[in-house]
Amino acid sequence: MPExxxxxxxxxxxxxxxxxxxxxxxxxxxxxxNPIKLSSRCTRWKKSEIDAWEAQKRVTN
Incomplete structure (x- = not known):
């Protein structure tokens, strides 16, 4: 399944x-x-990394 x-x-x-x-x-x-630069005007973040970051922040806060 694609990211x-x-x-x-x-x-x-x-x-x-x-x-x-x-x-x-x-x-x-x-x-x-870290964001992923797809082109000079197109940047995205991996949902799985955002999910993990959010979960980690909830644990530490």
Missing amino acids: TLLNCATVAERFGVARKTIWCWSKSDPTFP
Whole structure:
């Protein structure tokens, strides 16, 4: 089964934050999943990595 990829807007909506916040997390939080650059204007995150990051944050908080 192919990996599900999420765009920035979808990730932001999932956490109830602005898209800019997702980019800030990706640059400042070393535990946040790295984005995958598909082209110069297309970036996605692996859903499985976002799920794992969210689960890890719930355990530590």
